[in-house]
Amino acid sequence: MSVDDTIVAPASGAGPSAVAVIRISGPRTRAVLEVLVGRVPRPRQASLRDIGSPALDRGLVLWFPAPKSFTGEDMAELQVHGSRAVVQAVVEAVLAVEGTRLAEPGAFARRAFENGKLDLTEVEGLADLINAETEAQRRQALAQSEGSLRRLYEGWRAELLQAQALMEAGLDFADEADVALDVGVKASAIVAPLLQSIEAHLADRSGERLRDGLRVVIAGPPNAGKSSLLNALAKRDAAIVSEEAGTTRDVIEVHLDLGGCPVILADTAGIRAGRGEVEQEGIRRALARAEDADLVLWVIDATDPVWAPPAPLAAKDVVFALNKSDWGVPPAHNHAAINPLILSAKTGAGLEALIDRLADLAGAESAGSGHISLTRTRHRTELVSSRDALQRFVSHDLSPELKAEELRIAARHLGRLTGLIDVEEVLGAIFAEFCIGK
Numbered sequence: 001m002s003v004d005d006t007i008v009a010p011a012s013g014a015g016p017s018a019v020a021v022i023r024i025s026g027p028r029t030r031a032v033l034e035v036l037v038g039r040v041p042r043p044r045q046a047s048l049r050d051i052g053s054p055a056l057d058r059g060l061v062l063w064f065p066a067p068k069s070f071t072g073e074d075m076a077e078l079q080v081h082g083s084r085a086v087v088q089a090v091v092e093a094v095l096a097v098e099g100t101r102l103a104e105p106g107a108f109a110r111r112a113f114e115n116g117k118l119d120l121t122e123v124e125g126l127a128d129l130i131n132a133e134t135e136a137q138r139r140q141a142l143a144q145s146e147g148s149l150r151r152l153y154e155g156w157r158a159e160l161l162q163a164q165a166l167m168e169a170g171l172d173f174a175d176e177a178d179v180a181l182d183v184g185v186k187a188s189a190i191v192a193p194l195l196q197s198i199e200a201h202l203a204d205r206s207g208e209r210l211r212d213g214l215r216v217v218i219a220g221p222p223n224a225g226k227s228s229l230l231n232a233l234a235k236r237d238a239a240i241v242s243e244e245a246g247t248t249r250d251v252i253e254v255h256l257d258l259g260g261c262p263v264i265l266a267d268t269a270g271i272r273a274g275r276g277e278v279e280q281e282g283i284r285r286a287l288a289r290a291e292d293a294d295l296v297l298w299v300i301d302a303t304d305p306v307w308a309p310p311a312p313l314a315a316k317d318v319v320f321a322l323n324k325s326d327w328g329v330p331p332a333h334n335h336a337a338i339n340p341l342i343l344s345a346k347t348g349a350g351l352e353a354l355i356d357r358l359a360d361l362a363g364a365e366s367a368g369s370g371h372i373s374l375t376r377t378r379h380r381t382e383l384v385s386s387r388d389a390l391q392r393f394v395s396h397d398l399s400p401e402l403k404a405e406e407l408r409i410a411a412r413h414l415g416r417l418t419g420l421i422d423v424e425e426v427l428g429a430i431f432a433e434f435c436i437g438k
């Protein structure tokens, strides 16, 4: 990819819409504006112009000279009427200017990254912001796009570099045992609390859950009211409800927005020693599905309670729901140990408490102000490698040379997180997530 060329793309989705935005970035942007609108408008001020000659449309023109633009290059935005014909005609008119080409998905964000306007975590935050579906996702993505993770990781990396400098200095005085010892102690005083911070950050899964949605599997014996509960939560008839046991044979999934937090709820076949082959297959799928879930919602029928899920499910995080409480609730000594939420899919009793519990688990806390949580497997992988190196530094009896090397490894993984080093391999994957025009 050459940054000498000038890229153009519609930036506002497929349309038609009242207004469409066409973005241009690169060294030929000024030339494009001269061809399309004549005199180049004043920087960062909207100017109403005929676009093209003869005019293809009349719209607002914005000119952002480098470096004060999203990409850091010369940029322009044209706001035109959002029909396909107008957008196509204007894009073609831009492409007729020499040195221009159509942008691939994510090309603008990639240039912003390459020109140091955004680090990788901010680019990812921006991708998440464009794809955010719930309020809490929006808040988390906005914070990340504005540097919440970048600042955290850059801070950690700066501390590591300090510890590294101490160790390297110690190596120069290797013959003087007391100096080497002293810098070792000073470096450890930096590394130990840093290691704790990284471990706490890794233990927190709320950001990933908020980004990807909490995956909840509703499981329980046939007829316990699983489908009814899903419908009550979804406030619509997303699953089949019937009085015949074994109705739900496949897995039915609904995406819910619970208090701003995304939850992916899957209704599964009732689990029991099954009869027909189809039902057996449904049960197999229910168990397989539960394997991937973050959480099992085990539904207990108050009129015929099965208190505990089978072994493979019990190994998961389980929330117990005692359903059909409108028929009466079994004596507390039966269920004190599991402390179930007592509810009724029929009357709606207890549903709010269940929604609150799920929203909490889905990362409501993470969406709160100031809470910073990692959001992707990529972050987790780099942080784990960094943590492992720091653990070796702290706990192994290593020579000063090897200790210094562990700090270099730890710092390198933090550098990969923000994209300071070794970025080529991850760039393709990250920027491909964007739509055209971003």
Ligand SMILES: Nc1nc2c(ncn2[C@@H]2O[C@H](COP(=O)(O)OP(=O)(O)OP(=O)(O)O)[C@@H](O)[C@H]2O)c(=O)[nH]1
Pocket: 220, 221, 222, 223, 224, 225, 226, 227, 228, 229, 240, 241, 242, 243, 244, 245, 246, 247, 248, 249, 268, 269, 270, 271, 323, 324, 325, 326, 327, 343, 344, 345, 346, 347
């Ligand atoms: N009284 C009462 N009846 C309920 C409640 N929840 C579900 N039912 C009834 O229980 C029966 C079974 O409900 P379903 O939601 O189909 O149960 P299920 O667990 O999905 O059943 P399978 O798909 O067969 O595994 C239906 O007749 C529901 O109307 C409840 O809270 N109170």
